Amino acid sequence: MVEDVVKTLKVRIKNEVLTTRKKEKLRKITGRDTRIIEKYVRIIHHNRRKICTKTKNGKIRVHRGKLDELTLTTSRLKRVEERRETVLHDFKKMFPYCSHNEFQECRDIAVQLYEQGYRPSPTRLPIKRARRQLINAKRFVLVHLPKEKNNTLTRWWVGIRDSLDTWRRNTPYHQKLWLPLEMSTFHQKELKKGRVKSLELRYKRSTREWWVYFQLKVLPPPSFYSPEKENSSSLPPAVLGIDLGINIPAAGVLLTPKKKLTNKEIKFWYTKQWNRVNHRYKLKLSRLQRKAALNDQSGKKHQIYRFLGLLRRRYKNVKRVYIHQFINNVVQTIETYAQRYDLFVVVGYPKHIREEKGKRKITRKFRRKLHQWNFSLVLALLHRALILRGFEPHRILTIEEKGTSSHCTRCGRKVIRPVRGLVHCPSCNYTFHSDLTGAMNIARKFLGELFRPRGNTITDYLTGQKYSLTHFTVCLGLSHWLQSQ
Secondary structure (H helix, E strand, O other), X not given: OOOOEEEEEEEEEOOOOOOHHHHHHHHHHHHHHHHHHHHHHHHHHHOHHHHEEEOOOOOEEEOHHHHHHHHOOEOOOOOHHHOEOOOOOOHHHHOOOOOHHHHHHHHHHHHHHHHOOOOOOOOOOOOOOEEEEEOOOOOEEEEEOOOOOOOOOOOEEEXXXXXXXXXXXXXXXXXXEEEEEEOOHHHHHHHHOEEXXXXXXXXXXXXXXXXXXXXXXXXXXXOOOOHHHHHOOOOOEEEEEEEEOOOOOEEEEEEOOOOOOOXXXXXXXXXXXXXXXXHHHHHHHHHHHHHHHOOOOOOOHHHHHHHHHHHHHHHHHHHHHHHXXXXXXXXXXXXXXXXXXXXXXXXXXXXXXXXXXXXXXXXXXXXXXXXXXXXXXXXXXXXXXXXXOOOOHHHEEEEEOOOOOOEOOOOOOEOEOOOOOEEEOOOOOOEEEHHHHHHHHHHHHHHHHHHOOOOOEEEOOOOOOEEEHHHHXXXXXXXXXXXXX
């Protein structure tokens, strides 16, 4: 079963084309809705015992109906006894020019923020200006003008419902507020992949520009493995074990029906350029932090903090680019393997690694690298990229990697590390690369759960989903990798 994926598409509004009237309307709409969202979050937080409930997984769920009983009055219900003429926090009196639909949209955003962990406090920064509108409520329209009818400065427009009241003959009505978009060919290709679910308006204070964030519901392409290919035994089975690392981003070992490993089944994903860029940025950050920590008597301390914030944002953007390049390289390698084998991808999840490594005697430099290692982001991006390529969810698994790099791949006993990057087994005198040892043991651990099952399902550590063992019956031909060699 192929699941839907939600993507975010960021498009810039042509601010140079916007008139001052439209800019002022955008400022008023988003500012008012942001204040309503902040008010909703505070009411939820103060009445959390009445409104909120906890699920079995420990997550908080907010009851929207009970929240409406505290904030919104009703006077149009058929039954008189069900009407609410007075409430504890009357939003219609606080914000008299806001419609009922606008209140419900702001309520949904506030509930989503609170369920994701946002809590109001005097020290926390206020919510950024944002406003989301659902397409089911027909709150916005995306229009593309063809070249023949295009007499304006732009071809793509988005029309949102102007929530500010306009009066004509003593009756209020709402116009469409049309915003020009700077749409490129990349944005057009992404829009064709799915359906626009909602949008969000945001204002960037640093550049003084308005942006639109489209939420796309993308249906992935058909499965990479067709039903005919799934049922037939034309492709031999294979399991790709991937071990994520700090110095080397990832190492992979492909277990095939052959009993030997060759250079084609071993893969390192490593970029020297990223190590140089990462080292340079960390040196600059450490120098600025050292300057800021000193008692500066010249009065230039605020300038150092400003440069430090700019450098951190730049480093974050550069790091994001290199992470996406790394994910693309891994996905390309997996696609080449999938053309030759009936492939299953198993990635090790380093659970509690920070707590375990912190207890040992390690250097301060390595501890800093360990805490800056964002393995969960890499795993989430890799899982999402493979699903968008057509891979089924049960073919991309994450399992716990505890003890995989400290045991021999031949006899399964404890190993020693004479040199950084190598492991040596004192019982069978076998020497191998430590990252490749971890990747091979991750794949063998997955096979061990198939042949020596503790239950009828296998759990994915990343998503928490459970898959039946019947999905993995193809891997029965790889049982010889569990035997001691």
